[in-house]
Amino acid sequence: MSESHFDQMTYLMGFIFLLVLVIIGTIAFSIIQKRKLKKETSALKEKAPDEARLDHLKSEIEKGLPYQNIKVIDVPVAAPAIEKEISIAEALVNTEASFFGRIRKAFSNSDKAKVIDDIEEILYTSDLGPQTVEKLLDVVKSELSSKELGDISSVKQALQREMTEILEPIQAGFEGHIKLQQQIHQAATGPTVLMIVGVNGAGKTTSIGKITSQLAQDGQKVLVAAGDTFRAAAGNQLKMWTDRAQATAESGKGEVEIFWPTNTTDPSAVAFDAVQKAKAQNFDYVILDTAGRLHTQVNLMDELKKVKRVMAKVIAEAPHETWIVLDANSGQNALMQAKEFHQALTLSGVVLTKMDGTAKGGVALGLVDQLQIPIKLIGIGEKITDLRLFKHTEYVNSILGL
Ligand SMILES: Nc1nc2c(ncn2[C@@H]2O[C@H](COP(=O)(O)OP(=O)(O)OP(=O)(O)O)[C@@H](O)[C@H]2O)c(=O)[nH]1
Ligand SMILES: [Mg+2]
Structure with missing residues (x-):
């Protein structure tokens, strides 16, 4: 092979090598671009609800309120079927x-x-x-x-x-009552504030849904505050219950709104703003849901004390009621929980849940005897209508079959 021939071959090889490099580079670049685009698209999809919330938040701030009624999911909820009330x-x-x-x-x-x-x-x-x-x-x-x-x-x-x-x-004092409102110590002026506390899974959120439904059916304007900022799903669960409660209200009468700020994880901030909003917008009731906690968790109990304190900065007597929700099945433990929560928060009432079919329904007697706190309501099932005013004569008669 002549020298010029050899040179030509070298150039050709070099050119082919460069061409291959360019092709590989282009393919790699387009793959990277595609992946990046896919990532950005899915990130955008995920971000969309947050942006919607942010827009809503901005418009609320412009209206002069820190945040209000921020709804993430707006699923229409059908009114629960009217069922036969059982005693x-x-x-x-x-x-x-x-x-x-x-x-x-x-x-x-x-x-x-x-x-x-x-x-x-x-x-x-x-x-x-x-x-x-x-x-x-x-x-x-x-x-x-x-x-x-x-x-x-x-x-x-x-x-x-x-x-x-x-x-x-x-x-x-509660025996002659026929409406849930009568079980609640009413505010002299402005909204009546209820704070709901208890250990995990006792039935706080469910009971709030049931209480709200009864108040709404009575034509009351209720603000339910999502003070459980700890559990990610808590807000949605409360939203589902407030939607159900709203659906049970007679049209044009009762009104239910959820206060669910998403830009804070501080339950005290939620409580403070909820009471302030309720006061400014003439709500009849504020019901504050709180995260479940064990009575032995000192820092979490301190957090509850703070939540209670801050509400009094807006309305001096708030909360007008502090109710503990107790699972009747927890028996002796329910007594212990009530004692500790009472010591920290000075409870004004008990909602005793899961009384349907529990072997430990006697705990109501022990609670009143040892804590001297009234049982205001009992939960007798998972449906929105499964909440009754506690009547002690009916309770005693049921025990003894009288
Ligand atoms: N059978 C029956 N189940 C109930 C009653 N009240 C609540 N429950 C059930 O108890 C479970 C827990 O209820 P929640 O309302 O989520 O309890 P919670 O206290 O808010 O729980 P955390 O927020 O996790 O602390 C749910 O499955 C409810 O359906 C009742 O009176 N009877
Ligand atoms: Mg809850």
Whole structure:
């Protein structure tokens, strides 16, 4: 091969090499560009709701409010079907295994001595707390003569008397009430503020939905504040319940709004702004949901104390009610939770949930006896209508089958 030939070949090879490099480079560049575009598109898709919220927030700020009614999902919720209302008694004696069912069954035994033994066992295993059990058993054993002890109806009467004696001093004021509003200590002026607390999963958010529904049906304007800034899904869950509650309100009457700021994780800020908004916009009620926490978590209990304090800066008497939501199934533990929360927050009432079919429904007696806090409401199911005013006579009669 001549030298010029060799040079030509070298140039050609170099040119081909460069061409291949350019082609590879172009392909690689287009792949990178495509990937980048895909990433940006999906990021944009994810960002869209936030931007919508931001726009909403901006317009709210322009209106002079820090943030209000920020809705992430607007799913229309159908009004719940009207169902047949069941009484407390019907709900409580639903199962044989319930506290009520067991006591009734014990009384149906024809062997009278066995009745007393059974009652004793049921009381001890129903989480009333030993103090309350002793009180009840003392009455059964000592106040009745041995002759009467054989008489089943006098045993029932003695128990009825003692149970009523425990409940009446605390509950009597609520006995004649027919509406949920009557269970709530009303603000002298401005909105009445309810703060709802309790351990995780007790039924706080569900109960708020049920309470709001009853208030809305009564024509009240209710602001529900999403003070559970801890759990990511909490806001959406509350939104679902407030939508349901709104759907139960008579058209043109009750009004339900959710206050769900997304730009803060501080529950005190939510509480403060919610009360301020409710005051400025003439709401009748503010109901504050809070994140579940254990009574043993000192810093989280301190956080609740702060939440309570800041609301008083807007309305001196707020919150007008501080209710603990307790799961009846947690028995003795419910007593412990109530004690600790009461010490930290000075509770004004109890919402006792999951009373439907619990074996530990006796806890209501123990709570009132040992804490001297009224039971305001009981939850008897998962539906929006499954909330009843607690009536102590109906409760005692249900226990004893009277
Ligand atoms: N059977 C029955 N279930 C109930 C009742 N009240 C609430 N629940 C159920 O209890 C579960 C927990 O309810 P939530 O309202 O989420 O409880 P929470 O206290 O807000 O929970 P956190 O926010 O996680 O602390 C849900 O599955 C509810 O349906 C009731 O009275 N009876
Ligand atoms: Mg909740």
